[in-house]
Amino acid sequence: MRQAIFLDVDDTLYDHLSPMREALEEELRLPASFPYERAYYLFRYYSDLLSDREGLSASPDRDKIANMQKQRFMLMLADLGVTIDERQAGRLQAAYLARQFAIRPFEGALQLIEGLKRKGHLVGLITNGAGPHQMRKIGALQMENHIPKQRIFVSGVVGMAKPDPDLFAHVNQVTGTLPEHSIYIGDSWRNDVAGSLGAGWTSIWFNHRHAEPESELTPHHVVSSYAEMSRILLGEQAGE
CATH class of the missing domain: 1.10.150 (DNA polymerase; domain 1)
Structure with a gap:
């Protein structure tokens, strides 16, 4: 699917x-x-x-x-x-x-994005922050080579911010997708886990810093590496 x-x-x-x-x-x-x-x-x-x-x-x-x-x-x-x-x-x-702009993607991030695209999934970004500032970071990561601009949602441009579930609903509306078929990956408990769960999305908590949960919410998956994400989302070992 x-x-x-x-x-x-x-x-x-x-x-x-x-x-x-x-x-x-x-x-x-x-x-x-x-x-x-x-x-x-x-x-x-x-x-x-x-x-x-x-x-x-x-x-x-x-x-x-x-x-x-x-x-x-x-x-x-x-x-x-x-x-x-x-x-x-x-x-x-x-x-x-x-x-902030001398940055590069985590190991395995680009491989995961490209692997998801090959399997026919719709891939995008949702980030909080001022539009020009976040887009400059996204440019530094060369994400334009992997994700189309119409699938990049920045809170300062949209006018809504995580953890507001309306932002996730807006993304669904713009992309023609459904919450029950949507997955969000993020490191912030407050913004990413709480926000995506509140919108009815599947939540993957990228807890690579081994933080403690901040509430009784339960993300669908907790991972600490892109290799783990690949096993969950692609059904394969990273790099295979």
Whole structure:
């Protein structure tokens, strides 16, 4: 049966931790023992929390977005016992932004996308963020060689953001697909798991950072690699 299979972008298609880690290392000279995995989890947690609270993922309000970007660094570091001021947070955001476009897809990501297409499935992307910013990252990943633009949905362009189930319903409407035949792959519990399940989609939680569930929801599959995704979605070992 032909299915619609959509992927998240940040920390699902590529390693989103690396630019944050490099920014923290450059600006704060943190010790090698600093818990970067935990820092990344908190960074995403506060980014999602603040964005959801202010409706920023589908908003063009640059001042509010800039404030959120600084606050997420401050809150994340405070939880880990490091205090910074807004000026330092602004420098961290600038350093982080400068590194966001030197990215490449995770091992196995492109092979999975092409394998799904060969089997006749409809493949696309759904991502939160400002349109130009997310599209620049998608361009850096050279996704235009693999996924048509009409199947790339960015919250800042659509005007709705994950975890709002209306965004997933909008994707179904535009692509002529049905929720019961749709699958979403993403790393964020709040945005990706809760959002896709709320829309009646099959949810694959890409938990490659081994995070704990944030609620009683149950994704249909939990995977930590693209090899596992390939076994589930293609019925074969990655690379075969």
